[in-house]
Amino acid sequence: MGKDACKRQIAFFMSVLLFLMAAPARAERLLDLVDIQGVRNNPLIGYGLIVGLNGSGDKSTEFTDQSLKNLLREFGVTQAGTDLKSKNVAAVSVHATLTPFVRPGQRIDISVSSLGDAKSLSGGTLLMTPLKGIDGEIYAVAQGDLVVGGAGASGASGSSVTINTLTVGRIPNGAIVERSVPSSFSSNREIVLNLRDPAFSTARRIVQAVNNKFGPDVARARDSASIVIAAPPDSSQRVTFMSVLENLDIEAAVPPARVIFNSRTGTVVIGQNVKVLPAAVSHGSLIVTINEDTKVRQPVAESLGLTVATAESEVTVEQQRGAVFMLPEAASLQDIISAINSVGASPTDLMSILQALKQAGALRAELIVI
Known part of the structure; x- marks a missing residue:
């Protein structure tokens, strides 16, 4: 794939990512954010x-x-x-x-x-x-x-x-x-909700939403990952209570700043809150070209010589002109993408650049390789 094709590919995927991240935060159902303790496969x-x-x-x-x-x-x-x-x-x-x-x-x-x-x-x-x-x-x-x-x-x-x-x-x-698995859902006096993505902000918002709906002190946060809710003792009332509870609208907390690398597929996903301190990045690469050729030498006429095939290799090394771009202070995701796209970096180059920025202390994000 040529440099222009790589540049267009990165620009396309990054533009889609920016569009998705620019969308306003939407409330999610409580059912999609938590698992109910004791209710499992x-x-x-x-x-x-x-x-x-x-x-x-x-x-x-x-x-x-x-x-x-x-x-x-x-x-x-x-x-x-x-x-x-x-x-x-x-x-x-x-x-x-x-x-x-x-x-x-x-x-x-x-x-x-x-x-x-x-x-x-x-x-x-x-x-x-x-x-x-x-x-x-x-x-x-x-x-x-x-x-x-x-x-x-x-x-x-x-x-x-x-x-x-x-x-x-x-x-x-x-x-x-032939046999059912006993569940503590109906026997326990309290219902425990376990967050799939633990976050103190999300736990606090769930507690506020539940208490606003059912009254004060109905829900309390145990930590960033679990919430304890006082539920009705009667099984019929508990089912009705859960049907209302699971449909509450909750605005989940913004995830931490992360950059995800998939080294097998070359996929790079940059989170919304990724920031970069002032830094200068140089981008360049070497192109090694190896040409294999076979030359055949014929014997002189009327001689007893044999036809000989000789393999010849030609190796050339070309260094592309490096490009240097500046990242301003507290650069946003848009600034990072625009700067990297300007030099036509491939996904592999993008991973190398971000890892180098992290080592230099200029990237404010967690790097995760999957």
Whole structure:
């Protein structure tokens, strides 16, 4: 990508960023800012067998054969041989998420992933599989026909084409809940709200909004990350109380000044409150060019010489003319972007410049590399 293209790309993305940051702050629902303590998802996991595969199951996996033998033994079938080698069966891990307040008899979605060397799970059926929680107790039982969001085809020569992943699938409503997880939401006298992005300003505004809506001393901030609210003891009144509470409009605090780097993709995100002290930055680069060529030398006519091919390399180093730009005192985001765009810096150059400013003590922001 040329210098002009890089400059246009940076200018475009930075202009979009500036537009978004220039928009006035809007209030957000309290529901989008906090998590309710005691109201959470719980992961479930299980081990099972997929049957009915058209020769695309596990071929050389010992635990699949062992699981199939154990299954047959449960139904009184004894296998005389030592190796079943059934290509229509695959061992899989089954996982699901138990949502809050789910009750026995309700159904939840499950995901299935191959554990062995199966080529495809398409068309298979999951046999009855218990799903356990972290405590080892069974909370759901899964079974059903698998839906695989992929496709594959292969020819006699061994060539094949695969779209998406054939060894992972889902079964909508594939598990029946057998046990619910106890929740402290209804039993506790108080409700605790945990902020997803802790900030003292946001906690204070939530306390003010709740007390203005329901009366003084209903809410109090424990710290920057949690707020304690006195809720009605009656479960019906508590549900009504929470429905009003979660829809309160709260203006979240402005996030701290940060610059985020993604070294793998070259993405740079600059926060709104980033400031720069007076500094001078020089930007320049070296261009190294390597040209490979092969020259062939023919022997002289009527001689016994051989044709010789010689590789020749040409290496040139060119230093581009450096550019120096000044950043004024307390430069804003607009000033930083305008100055860097003026020298046509690429995203990689932008990361280097900002890191150098931070080392020099001129950048008032936290640098985060992801």
